[in-house]
Amino acid sequence: VVIPKKAAEHLLKVSKFIDEVLVKLAGMPPFYKMNEVDDLIGTLIVALSPHTYAGVVGRIVGFTDSMVCFAHPIFHAAKRRDCDGDEDSIMLLLDPLINFSKLYLPDRVGGRMDSPLLITVTINPEEVDEQAHNVDICYRIPLKFYEAAEKGKHISEVLDIIPTIKSLIEKGSEIRTAFTHPQSSLETRPAESSYKRYGSMLEKIVGQLKLAERISAVDVHYVAEKMAETHLLSDILGNARAFFLQKFRCKKCGARYRRPPLTNTCVKCGGEIVQTVFRGAVEKYIELVEDILLKNIRNEYLRQRIMVAINNVKTTFEKEEKEQVSLEDFF
Numbered sequence: 001v002v003i004p005k006k007a008a009e010h011l012l013k014v015s016k017f018i019d020e021v022l023v024k025l026a027g028m029p030p031f032y033k034m035n036e037v038d039d040l041i042g043t044l045i046v047a048l049s050p051h052t053y054a055g056v057v058g059r060i061v062g063f064t065d066s067m068v069c070f071a072h073p074i075f076h077a078a079k080r081r082d083c084d085g086d087e088d089s090i091m092l093l094l095d096p097l098i099n100f101s102k103l104y105l106p107d108r109v110g111g112r113m114d115s116p117l118l119i120t121v122t123i124n125p126e127e128v129d130e131q132a133h134n135v136d137i138c139y140r141i142p143l144k145f146y147e148a149a150e151k152g153k154h155i156s157e158v159l160d161i162i163p164t165i166k167s168l169i170e171k172g173s174e175i176r177t178a179f180t181h182p183q184s185s186l187e188t189r190p191a192e193s194s195y196k197r198y199g200s201m202l203e204k205i206v207g208q209l210k211l212a213e214r215i216s217a218v219d220v221h222y223v224a225e226k227m228a229e230t231h232l233l234s235d236i237l238g239n240a241r242a243f244f245l246q247k248f249r250c251k252k253c254g255a256r257y258r259r260p261p262l263t264n265t266c267v268k269c270g271g272e273i274v275q276t277v278f279r280g281a282v283e284k285y286i287e288l289v290e291d292i293l294l295k296n297i298r299n300e301y302l303r304q305r306i307m308v309a310i311n312n313v314k315t316t317f318e319k320e321e322k323e324q325v326s327l328e329d330f331f
């Protein structure tokens with residue numbers, strides 16, 4: 001694995017911490033004994049993707065200025081990571097081996113995520129996600145391929161022309177990769193994924209739509225519809241549901257109530273009763289969807305579902321115009 005220089009600088013510090021733990025707490029000799037970043041070359045690491053719990057062992061073979069880990073496609077696929085610019089993580093192998101215990105894990109739902117419960121030492125290429133099997137391994141794309149592309153042939157018709165990792169697996173031969181265009185450097189711009197650079201969801205979505213508008217091969221309406229359908233609409237509906245079915249909590253002692261007591265104070269300690277789901281959580285994507293996505297959505301059914309969801313939220317939080325009328329108003 002070729003790791004970012006920034007990560008290497010951090011791992012160097014971690015190696016010193018681990019050595020100190022070994023010497024001072026365990027009374028053992030230090031293990032890493034590193035002085036500079038270059039000492040990391042050859043060291044074993046565990047790579048773990050977010051929201052998974054199976055780490056994969058790899059070896060550091062170099063550094064890059066880009067904020068990315070370069071590794072074999074099979075390695076990335078083994079940790080269930082594809083090339084969509086998502087986050088990734090690496091640890092020195094000894095770190096999870098000596099500094100990990102199930103006792104450290106939170107007992108909440110999802111608490112086991114992001115922790116190396118399993119560590120894979122040997123990767124079986126057949127067992128990883130099929131995406132990695134589709135990586136081509138030719139050094140020269142044959143003319144036949146371009147001719148087939150010109151005629152708009154289906155991908156299944158060019159399978160024999162372009163060898164892929166899958167064809168190696170089927171033949172039982174050694175897994176290798178290849179490239180068609182020689183490069184003088186692996187580090188071309190951008191050095192950092194904008195998915196990471198953009199802070200808020202709004203920025204990410206605006207960025208994605210801008211990109212979709214520029215690339216003629218991408219249908220911006222399709223992108224907007226997919227985003228709304230798979231993420232934002234379900235988010236709005238889910239948060240609204242959570243808001244209406246929410247429990248209430250005592251600010252002082254943490255007692256939970258299915259419904260707030262009529263006194264609006266905690267029965268156990270008299271503390272203040274507060275909501276567990278707030279208005280902000282329900283409203284957070286409303287403007288985003290209304291202002292940015294809706295104009296790009298052509299599917300009428302989807303558009304109406306979104307409108308209904310937005311109207312539901314809006315009418316719930318609308319300021320009531322009339323206060324309660326008192327009898328005196330009529331005289």
Ligand SMILES: [Zn+2]
Nearest residue numbers: 250253266269
């Ligand atoms: Zn209380």
